[in-house]
Amino acid sequence: MHMHPLHVLVTSPIKIDIWSDIACPWCYIGKRHLEAGLEALGADAPDVEIEYHSFELSPDTPLDFEGSTVEYLADRKGMPVERVEQMLEHVTGVAANAGLEYHFEKVAHTKTLKAHELLHFAKANGKQLELKERLLKAYFVEGGRVNRIDELVGFAEEVGLDGAAAREALESGRYADGVQADIAQAGAYGINGVPFFVIDGKYGISGAQPAEVFSQAISQVAGERAA
Amino acid sequence: MSEPDLTAESVADAAASPFTMVMGDPAAMVCEGDVCFVPGTEPAE
Numbered sequence: 001m002h003m004h005p006l007h008v009l010v011t012s013p014i015k016i017d018i019w020s021d022i023a024c025p026w027c028y029i030g031k032r033h034l035e036a037g038l039e040a041l042g043a044d045a046p047d048v049e050i051e052y053h054s055f056e057l058s059p060d061t062p063l064d065f066e067g068s069t070v071e072y073l074a075d076r077k078g079m080p081v082e083r084v085e086q087m088l089e090h091v092t093g094v095a096a097n098a099g100l101e102y103h104f105e106k107v108a109h110t111k112t113l114k115a116h117e118l119l120h121f122a123k124a125n126g127k128q129l130e131l132k133e134r135l136l137k138a139y140f141v142e143g144g145r146v147n148r149i150d151e152l153v154g155f156a157e158e159v160g161l162d163g164a165a166a167r168e169a170l171e172s173g174r175y176a177d178g179v180q181a182d183i184a185q186a187g188a189y190g191i192n193g194v195p196f197f198v199i200d201g202k203y204g205i206s207g208a209q210p211a212e213v214f215s216q217a218i219s220q221v222a223g224e225r226a227a
Numbered sequence: 228m229s230e231p232d233l234t235a236e237s238v239a240d241a242a243a244s245p246f247t248m249v250m251g252d253p254a255a256m257v258c259e260g261d262v263c264f265v266p267g268t269e270p271a272e
Binding site: 024058191192199202204208217 | 244245246247248249252255256257258260261263
């Protein structure tokens with residue numbers, strides 16, 4: 001049957017572009033809220049296509065900071081230890097409500113650029129969403145090192161990517177330009193903080209918004225398309 | 228929760244944003260640099 005181009009346009013998935021980092025507690029929580037928002041739409045949920053874009057929150061993070069999150073923030077930001085602990089306790093509680101078991105005492109602070117390169121490799125091989133979830137879990141739940149090529153290759157293999165190809169991509173830095181292009185695009189859009197969601201190229205959603213905000217915005221876009 | 232406000236201009240960077248910002252919950256947290264906070268407040272939490 002011949003399909004009219006307009007039909008293809010109307011039924012194409014709603015694109016959800018997300019700028020986020022791995023070392024970003026609210027990005028993982030926001031991811032869960034988005035997923036819950038989509039789940040809440042049930043049978044009415046339109047098809048969506050999710051794409052993650054790289055954002056480096058703290059470019060001057062050392063590759064291997066040997067210390068706790070409390071020490072990192074207290075030393076780096078000059079915040080009182082007690083205040084940092086209260087802050088982390090709050091985030092841990094919100095994460096738990098989203099079904100995430102954060103362990104800040106295990107978190108290994110590091111630069112995330114190599115992990116972003118691997119996310120681009122995964123995108124090129126159809127596994128970006130799986131790897132994003134794996135890296136966030138590694139960072140916030142398991143205390144994994146997300147800057148070391150050996151460990152990154154292991155995460156890649158766990159989500160079904162070819163380990164040798166992943167290693168070659170990381171060692172060659174083939175996706176480094178793609179990572180920087182994402183970061184530059186965020187700057188051009190005026191995105192200073194993450195997570196930042198763009199629905200259908202039109203609507204911007206900043207922060208780890210409640211699930212309802214995502215479901216309502218996606219429903220609105222679907223309704224506009226159908227109108 | 229009421230319908231999301233799809234017409235309101237957003238937080239600090241609305242002028243630079245090509246998007247129509249969904250205001251949603253103004254207390255939703257974002258991260259910038261090493262810290263995460265509610266937009267418009269002191270970056271401390």
